[in-house]
Amino acid sequence: MxxxxxxLGDQLNYQHSWYDDTNDDVVYFMAEMRQETDYVKHHIQKVVAFFKSMRSFAVWLKNEGCEVVYYQLDDERNQQDLVSNLKQLIKEHSIEKFEYQLPDEYRLDEQLKNFCNELEIETEAFDSEHFLTSRTDFTDFFEGKKQLVMEYFYRNMRKKYDIMMLTAKDxxxxxxxxxxxNRKKWKGSPAIPEEKQMKNDVSNICKMISNAAVKTIGNIDIDNFHWPTNRKASLDVLNYFCENLLVHFGDYQDxxxxxEHFLFHSRLSFAMNSKxxxxxxxxxxxxxxxxxxxxxxxxxxxxxxxxQILGWREYMRGMYWKEMPNYRTLNKLNNTNSLPDFFWTGNTKMNCLKHAISQSLDKAYAHHIQRLMITGNFALLTQMHPDEVDEWYLGIYIxxxxxxxxxxTRGMSQFADGGLVATKPYVSSGSYIHKMxxxxxxxxxxxxKKETEDACPFNSxxxxxxxxxxxYFKGNQRMSMMMNLLNKMDKTKLEALKSRARAVIANPDNY
Structure with a gap:
């Protein structure tokens, strides 16, 4: 048969059981497609990293003795649509059975299920063999519980996998x-080792993307592309983290x-999210x-x-499959404003936003606190529509x-889910940014300063x-202290703060 x-491009699992044995009757199909480059405007480094990693994986498959059909973006056979390409493949190779690994994006999951329902040949879906939980484990764990508290989920995962356990319960x-x-401010010491150096020639991929007129954001140094694009390089980054960065990671992770763009962070998320x-x-x-x-x-x-990995990463995936597709429509705070232009340029006088956004444009990277308490904090305080915030975050980070x-984004950062992920909104004045x-x-x-023209906009x-x-917060116990302070604030002072805030919200690109 x-x-x-x-x-798929995020299923580069070198250890998947599919590859335990070579079968001459199996053809593996991979494709770089406009379907994937165009559904949101991505960072150029993100597109390059996925294409480079996919090509490396295809070469590895061939070296393992597998038959591989690979469509580069500019391949004349490439119809730039997953279903169209699969139909063509099935016809040209007289395929009698179609197999795929369960996608981790809802849109692709639906696309492939619909495609399989239309096929007259046999189909079968396999687990990606990557995550430590199934799609439904999260829902099962929280069955009957009033709140989806991550800490309880994390403790259960520690016990289940015997990670850093003294006894079965302790x-x-x-x-x-x-x-x-884990909340220390870095003041210049201890010294931060240089980032792990990797040699990746991405000039041809960049040229291909440019010739195809794929619209991207951000910048790239084609001679200095420092993201891992194969398993060996990914393991090298992991080992580098252990040997050079782990010693101070926890202290300065916030x-x-x-x-310093990376401080003591591992930068392993792309290697893991691509599997x-x-x-x-x-x-x-x-x-x-x-x-x-x-x-x-x-x-x-x-x-x-x-x-972050055993708790938060698995928790977020569980939340995704529990709440989709409705989750992407949630806007519980009814925020409607648009992202300012400086989210795409970094051109703002607010130093924290300038650095966090410029770094994101240059590196396709910002760590969790920059995303949560700088760009996310500003987006929520200025009441931007979560659809626009989602699109920006999905596009800009590798x-x-x-x-x-x-x-x-929609959960923890923007509180658009009304508290499913976070029990309170992650907002702060400028004092937290100054602290960290x-x-x-x-x-x-x-x-x-608070209300004057030279006051930090985050304060008002x-x-x-x-x-x-x-x-929205009157019944939220975790917000009670701040709401009590708000209720006791002098009305004249509050109005001065609100006047300053309205000016910022009306014209954020002026600040």
Missing amino acids: KIARLV PEGGKWNFDHS AMHTE MLHPKEVIETVVSYWRNHKDVIDISQVEGFVR DAIEWVEITN SNYCKDCVYKVS LYWNFLDEKRE
């Missing part, structure tokens, strides 16, 4: 969570600095390294890292795939947001 197996170090130890690395092997490698270096690496450094992007970064130091606005925006949305 002649079998066609589809491998965590190593006596605590489940060392988050309070820190931000104008002179070149399995989350369990990442966790086990990091934990093992820590065990062998406990004399210099504190448990708080490694627990924060494990929590690791952004909808299952992980939309739950973090040096962004305020050279800013034209003063973080210590914060109180205006609380006042504008007070009806």
Whole structure:
């Protein structure tokens, strides 16, 4: 029986059971398509990274003895649409059975299910063999519970997989969570090692993308492309993180600095989200390294890292499959404003936004606090429509795939889901930004001022947001302290703050 197996661009799992044995009756199909480059405007580095990684994977498959049909973007056979390409493949190769791995994006899942329903040949869907939970484990775990609390889910995952457990019930170090130890501001020391260097020639891919007139955002250095695009390089980045960055990762994982783009972060998310690395092997490698270096690496450094992968990453995927497709329509705070132009250029006088956005445009990267408490915070305080915020985050970051992007953006960052992911909105005045970064130091606005023309816009925006949305938060216990402060505020002062905020919201590109 002649079998066609589809491998999507984020299914580059070198360890999948599909590849345990070579079968001459199986043809693997991969394609770079306008369907995928055009459904949202992506960062040029994101498009390049996926194409380069897909090509590397196809070469590996061929070296393993597999038959591979690969359509580059400019291949004359390429119809730029997944269904059209598959129909063509099935006809040309006289395919008798179609197989695919379950996609992690709802739109592709629906597209492939509909396609299979139309086929007259046999079809079969397989697990991607990547995640530590199934699509339904999350829903099953929270069955009957009033709140979908990530901490409980994380603890259960620690127990289930025996990760950093002293006994079957007790965590190593006596605590489940060392988050309070992970909030240091980086002030120039300890020294941050240089980023892991990789040699990737992407000039031909960039030329192809340009010739095809694919619309992208951001910048790329074709001679200095430092993202892993195969399994070996991904493992090298993992080992580099363990040997050079893990020792201070936890302490400074929330820190931000104008002179440092990556600090002690691993930059492994693209390698994992494309499935070149399995989350369990990442966790086990990091934990093992820590065990062998406990004399210099504190448990708080490694627990924060494990929590992000074992807890938060799996939690967000579970939320995605529980709540889609309705999740992408949620706008519980009824925000309607549009993104300012500076989200696409970085041209703003607000130093924190200038650095976070410019870094995103240059590197296709910003760590979680830059995304949450700088760009996300501003978007929420200025009451931007979550559709526009989603599109920007999905496009600009190299690791952004909808299952992980939309739950973090529409959920945690924008509170558009009304509290499914986060129990309160993640908003702050300029004081938090000042606490965790040096962004305020050279800013034209003063973080210590509130209503004046030279006051940090975040200060007035914060109180205006609380006042504008007070009806949404009146029953939220985690917001009670701030709402009480708002209710006690002098009315004249509040009106001055709101006037300043209205000016910013009306013309954000002026600030």
